[in-house]
């Protein structure tokens with residue numbers, strides 16, 4: 001399947017087959033493929049909570065506007081965006097630093113520069129760390145969806161849920177923002193999809209505000 005097929009075939013699926021499990025192997029492969037997502041300084045400020053148990057999915061459904069797909073899909077991922085994922089001492093930041101030293105990408109004397117650069121980009125106002133976390137986790141979430149399509153799986157992204165309720169129920173620490181839930185599974189047998197939704201045209205997407213451009 002090439003990217004054009006993947007892009008055209010991915011749809012937000014509302015009706016999953018509750019009888020068809022997603023194997024651990026498929027889920028692991030999907031996450032491995034998505035893990036190749038690019039990120040700021042390669043800091044990868046994302047994590048996933050995998051919700052598989054029927055009872056937990058029912059609990060999650062009640063916190064997600066009672067959307068049936070949350071309980072019907074065999075797996076729901078809670079995508080987490082780590083607002084602290086740029087800070088000195090964070091395990092991934094330190095692992096990243098060690099990797100950059102090992103590969104020669106950075107020299108030991110550049111540590112202050114590196115930490116200062118991350119701080120200046122992701123800590124310059126109250127929203128900057130949130131923007132850092134959510135943009136990178138958003139790219140990761142998109143990769144998860146395309147990876148799923150490439151593996152014959154279906155997905156549905158959702159931000160219709162009670163953030164604080166999900167945070168409390170799954171005891172998610174405060175430094176994570178929860179950009180979305182992602183239902184993963186197989187399409188309900190016999191399901192007929194509506195035609196693909198409209199999209200903005202290229203000329204509606206490309207803008208200039210300064211009077212310049214072609």
Ligand SMILES: Cc1cc2nc3c(=O)[nH]c(=O)nc-3n(C[C@H](O)[C@H](O)[C@H](O)COP(=O)(O)O)c2cc1C
Pocket residue numbers: 010011012013067157158159160161179180197
């Ligand atoms: C971040 C995000 C949050 C969404 N939240 C919901 C949701 O809570 N419930 C829902 O039914 N659809 C939700 N959607 C699905 C969109 O409505 C859907 O992706 C869009 O209409 C385009 O349809 P398509 O994905 O099938 O191309 C969400 C999509 C995204 C990317």
